Amino acid sequence: MGSLSAPTEKTKTEIDQNDLVNMFKSQQKYLNYFFENLNHSQTLTFTQTLLNSKGTIYFTGVGKSGFVSQKISQTLVSLGIKSGFLSPVDALHGDIGILSKLDILVLFSKSGNTEELLRLVPCAKAKGVFLICVTSMEGNLLEGVCDMNVHLPLERELCPYNLAPVTSTAIQMVFGDTVAIALMGARNLTRDEYGKNHPAGRIGKSLIFKEYIVNVLMLKDFGIRGSSDLSLVKDVMKKQEELPVCREGDLIMDQLVELTSKGCGCLLVVESAHHLIGTFTDGDLRRTLKASGEGIFKLTVGEMCNRNPRTIGPDAMAVEAMEKMESPPSPVQFLPVIDHQNVVIGIITLHGLVSAGL
Secondary structure (H helix, E strand, O other): OOOOOOOOOOOOOOOOHHHHHHHHHHHHHHHHHHHHHOOHHHHHHHHHHHHOOOOOEEEEEOOHHHHHHHHHHHHHHHOOOOEEEOOHHHHOOOHHHHOOOOOEEEEEOOOOOOHHHHHHHHHHHHOOOEEEEEEOOOOOHHHHHOOEEEEOOOOOOOOOOOOOOOHHHHHHHHHHHHHHHHHHHHOOOOHHHHHHOOOOOHHHHHHHHHHHHHHHHHHHHOOOOOOHHHOEHHHHOEOHHHOOEEEOOOEHHHHHHHHHHOOOOEEEEEOOOOEEEEEEEHHHHHHHHHHHHHHHHHOEHHHHOEOOOOOEOOOOEHHHHHHHHHOOOOOOOEEEEEOOOOEEEEEEEHHHHHHOOO
16 A cells, blocks of 8 residues: 555654754855955956857757756846856757857866766867866866866855755856856847847836837827727717715715626726715725724715826826836726716726726
8 A cells, every 4th residue: 555654763753943044044154255356357257258259059968057057148138148058968869960160168067076067078079169167176077178167166065965956056056057147248248138038027017018108109190090909088988877976975885886896907996976085995995994893884985085097098098007007116907088078988998998998
């Protein structure tokens, strides 16, 4: 049967907090040793060599050093630097064909005596590649056969047996990523350029959205309309019975159904003639509840609402509404739609804009 064996006397079922804290302190000490003893002149030469590369910067390594190599390569690629990971095993079975004499090959190895890397070196040299080894042990074999060596000082591994590569790989990662950011600065990579390499990330989405707004507004200036991208606010807003309206004298707790049932995440606080006074959001509800506790039962919407909300007119473009929602100091999920007399005639939500295809 596949039952679990009972814990032996040596098996610990709980982690001692003091032991854990001491481990973090030890790791900090070992990392500090690295920072205090790193040869900055050597590191500068290494970084400058990568910056001056006319070809592709390849990274290679075995085991944990291989994973670190892949990550550093991916970081460089995200910064617009030609880079790649080359498996030392696959390289000897055909992948070495990707290398050229313009390229640099960086070999990560804690010991500097990794057999797979030593076998790769003469083959890479035959291709005319510039070889750099990044190692932590003095007097290793890779030092003697590569064109450049970078030494990463390692006091010891955090592992109690000084075997598991945890401190050494942390050092490799810190070193590689720091060099990558130094290259980013030297190449004067702008925020927008970085964003273009991350179209699915927050920065990239922000950039793409900004360019999209600019392009649509340019079309508007030329009088070009007709696509769903150029819809007007009045075409996509909620109106009449769909609006979550209330009066400023209404108790907050009496308006919870209105707040949650209309799917807007807010209340539009209006006067008798539907003139907009302010807005009260579900976020305002949470903050009020946290601050007032049971006192919330006596509070009116008017006492806690935002009396200076962002608004938009019905004839504005829907894409302009989205731009206003995203604008500083912080994004919002909706905009009250008012006419020239400050009368509420609708509400436009981010969900509605997305549903409309924007």
